[in-house]
Amino acid sequence: MTDQVIEVTDLRRRYTGGFEAVRGISFTAGRGELFALLGTNGAGKTSTVEILEGLAEPAAGTVRVLGHDPYRERDAVRPRIGVMLQEGGFPSELTVHETARMWAGCTSGARPVGETLEAVGLAARGGVRVKQLSGGEKRRLDLAMALLGDPEVLFLDEPTTGLDAEGRRETWDLVRGLRDRGTTVLLTTHYLEEAENLADRLAILHEGRIAAAGTVTDVVASQPSHISFDLPDGYHLGDLPPLPALGVTGHELRGRTVRLRTDALQHAATGLLVWARETGVELRGLDVRAASLEEAFLRIAQEATRGHEERPGSGATAARPGRNTYDEEKVA
Numbered sequence: 001m002t003d004q005v006i007e008v009t010d011l012r013r014r015y016t017g018g019f020e021a022v023r024g025i026s027f028t029a030g031r032g033e034l035f036a037l038l039g040t041n042g043a044g045k046t047s048t049v050e051i052l053e054g055l056a057e058p059a060a061g062t063v064r065v066l067g068h069d070p071y072r073e074r075d076a077v078r079p080r081i082g083v084m085l086q087e088g089g090f091p092s093e094l095t096v097h098e099t100a101r102m103w104a105g106c107t108s109g110a111r112p113v114g115e116t117l118e119a120v121g122l123a124a125r126g127g128v129r130v131k132q133l134s135g136g137e138k139r140r141l142d143l144a145m146a147l148l149g150d151p152e153v154l155f156l157d158e159p160t161t162g163l164d165a166e167g168r169r170e171t172w173d174l175v176r177g178l179r180d181r182g183t184t185v186l187l188t189t190h191y192l193e194e195a196e197n198l199a200d201r202l203a204i205l206h207e208g209r210i211a212a213a214g215t216v217t218d219v220v221a222s223q224p225s226h227i228s229f230d231l232p233d234g235y236h237l238g239d240l241p242p243l244p245a246l247g248v249t250g251h252e253l254r255g256r257t258v259r260l261r262t263d264a265l266q267h268a269a270t271g272l273l274v275w276a277r278e279t280g281v282e283l284r285g286l287d288v289r290a291a292s293l294e295e296a297f298l299r300i301a302q303e304a305t306r307g308h309e310e311r312p313g314s315g316a317t318a319a320r321p322g323r324n325t326y327d328e329e330k331v332a
C-alpha cells in the first residue's frame, strides 16, 4: 500500500448539463506535505477540492483520502480532516467564543477552544460578535474552525484572502507549523507568492487539466530565464559572443538595452561575463534572473490556451545560428 494521504487518479467532474469542469487529473500528497492547487478563475480547483472533501462524487476516476473514498466512506474520513471553506458563513450574532464552542460541540476530539483561537490570533477577540469582525478576522475564524478537530488533513481554500500582509505571513507561519507537525495540507490560492512560500509541490490547473506540476523549482525551471544589460558604448549586438552558442533562444534590443532569453542561465551568464572581462567592458544594468512562479504561471496558462504550438518570448526574435549578425538596430 502507498503512504500517500491524498491520491487522485484520472479524476473527472461533470456538472448537471454535462459541463466537464475537471478533465482527468492525477496527483498525490504525502503525510506532512503541503500541496497547492493553482489556476486561473474557473480552472477547476474548487470542483476538485469538493470531491476530496467528500461533498461530491467523481464522474470518473478515483480519489482516496487517508486511504478511504471520501464520498462513500465519509464517516471514516470526516473526523480526520479539517475544511476551511471560502466563506464559513457562521451566525453573525454569535461571538467568536460562542461560535468556536458551538463548532467544538459538533467536532469529535475537539482541541480546547481558547488554544485554537490563540493559534489564529483571535484570543483577544473572543467576546466580539462575528458580524463585527473584519474580513481578515473572519478568515482567521474560518481557519480556527478547520483546526478545532486537530485534523490529519487540512483543506485550505483561499485561506488568506482579505488578510493584510502581516496577517498573511502569520497564517503562513501557522500553516508551516502544522505541516511540520505532520499535517497534510491541500491549499488552493490565487496568490502565487503564497504557493511559492508554502508549497512543497503544486499543480497548475487550466480548464480542468493539469498544465504543469512539481516543486516550485521544477515548474519555474521549465520556463526560460532572462538576462538584460546595456550594450557598452560603441558596441553592436553582433559584437557579443554568438548567442546560440551561449544557449540564448531569443533576444531583443530596446534602445541600448539587450534582453536575452535562455534555458541555460548559468552557461549564458558565464559566457557573457567572460566576454565582458576579456573585452574589458562593463555590462551596466546587468540583471540575471530565473523565471518567477508568476511568470511561469502566466506563460503556462497562455500556452495551454494557445495549444502549445510555440514558445515565443514577449516580442523577442529567435536567435539565428551562424555569424553574429542580428536584425541589427543602430547602435551609436
Ligand SMILES: Nc1ncnc2c1ncn2[C@@H]1O[C@H](COP(=O)(O)OP(=O)(O)OP(=O)(O)O)[C@@H](O)[C@H]1O
Residues within 6 Å of the ligand: 015, 016, 019, 021, 039, 040, 041, 042, 043, 044, 045, 046, 047, 048
Ligand atoms: N454547479 C455548477 N454547475 C455548472 N458549472 C459549474 C458549477 N460550479 C462550477 N462550475 C463551472 O466549473 C468550472 C470550474 O469551476 P471551479 O469553481 O471549480 O473553478 P475554480 O478553479 O475554483 O475557480 P475560482 O478560482 O474562480 O474559485 C467553471 O467553469 C465553473 O463555471
